[in-house]
Amino acid sequence: MIAKIPKPGRSFGGVVEYNVLRKDAELLFADGIRTDHVKHMIADFNMQRKLNPGLGQAVGHIALGFSANDKGRLTNDLMTAIAKDYLQRMKIENTQVLIVRHQDKAHPHLHIVYNRVNNDGKTIADNFQQYKSIKITKALTLQHGLYIALDKKQVKREQLKGADKVKYELYDKIKAASKQVNTIGELKQILAKQGITTQYKLKSGSLEIQGVSFSKGKYTFKGSEIDRSLSYGNLAKQLQEQAKEKQIVVQQPSLAQQLREVLNSERGKEQGSDRQALSAALDLFGHMPVISTDPEPPRKRRKKGQGEDEEQSRGMKI
Numbered sequence: 001m002i003a004k005i006p007k008p009g010r011s012f013g014g015v016v017e018y019n020v021l022r023k024d025a026e027l028l029f030a031d032g033i034r035t036d037h038v039k040h041m042i043a044d045f046n047m048q049r050k051l052n053p054g055l056g057q058a059v060g061h062i063a064l065g066f067s068a069n070d071k072g073r074l075t076n077d078l079m080t081a082i083a084k085d086y087l088q089r090m091k092i093e094n095t096q097v098l099i100v101r102h103q104d105k106a107h108p109h110l111h112i113v114y115n116r117v118n119n120d121g122k123t124i125a126d127n128f129q130q131y132k133s134i135k136i137t138k139a140l141t142l143q144h145g146l147y148i149a150l151d152k153k154q155v156k157r158e159q160l161k162g163a164d165k166v167k168y169e170l171y172d173k174i175k176a177a178s179k180q181v182n183t184i185g186e187l188k189q190i191l192a193k194q195g196i197t198t199q200y201k202l203k204s205g206s207l208e209i210q211g212v213s214f215s216k217g218k219y220t221f222k223g224s225e226i227d228r229s230l231s232y233g234n235l236a237k238q239l240q241e242q243a244k245e246k247q248i249v250v251q252q253p254s255l256a257q258q259l260r261e262v263l264n265s266e267r268g269k270e271q272g273s274d275r276q277a278l279s280a281a282l283d284l285f286g287h288m289p290v291i292s293t294d295p296e297p298p299r300k301r302r303k304k305g306q307g308e309d310e311e312q313s314r315g316m317k318i
Contacts, residue, residue: 005133012049027098028080051120170196171230
């Protein structure tokens with residue numbers, strides 16, 4: 001079970017007509033408004049909003065979606081009970097409510113239209129709705145034993161249409177591209193080549209980035225709307241950690257390289273020892289005459305009786 005909560009609107013006419021006048025629409029519940037005609041529904045909503053004319057965006061709209069795996073057991077009564085419980089936990093009470101079921105998709109879903117001006121003329125707050133809604137839908141899913149999808153990988157892309165199809169396409173491409181880069185800027189360049197526009201939300205009066213949105217065609221989604229892991233904060237953290245891991249891998253030598261360094265170091269020590277031994281030997285025998293190892297040239301053969309005086313003469317010179 002999931003909930004989609006658009007921003008509050010200004011026109012009850014548009015949202016009521018969209019939800020009620022569809023061919024597949026089925027009215028499940030109404031409180032505080034007439035249901036005999038769509039014009040009366042709109043008129044009743046607008047009548048109550050006059051109790052708080054300063055609230056321009058008085059239109060509350062929530063869509064609750066369920067897994068196709070639960071289609072067989074999600075009767076109108078059960079869906080109505082779940083929707084009422086959801087509204088109570090969200091503190092959307094004491095106000096006009098309209099609950100309509102649609103049959104245009106494979107998975108069961110319903111739409112809730114409510115007046116943000118309650119029956120006492122007070123404003124129903126919409127702050128932190130997304131955060132509270134996530135916790136509540138999880139609790140209701142467990143309470144009613146509804147199907148829990150493990151992750152987006154289980155969603156059958158070929159069955160998606162319109163905004164849902166684009167959202168999952170963005171999810172797949174952003175996830176794949178984020179593994180190839182180290183910064184948001186690099187991610188933006190890769191996505192641009194795939195027809196996806198990246199837009200930053202800056203903090204007022206500064207260049208500090210607070211959020212990121214992705215667009216394709218006529219559809220634009222905040223990163224957090226596509227998936228919580230794609231919010232600017234989570235995405236930036238992921239890329240930063242990824243860059244650090246890559247840097248460590250580059251700096252860390254491989255096992256083979258480490259072995260080479262050890263062997264070279266040991267070999268260097270051995271060569272150093274040999275050089276020291278040779279140097280010591282040279283110091284020890286440095287003052288001894290150098291004995292040539294070159295072979296002695298052959299002597300000329302003397303004639304008998306000659307050369308004795310020459311030999312003696314040579315000997316006298318010594």
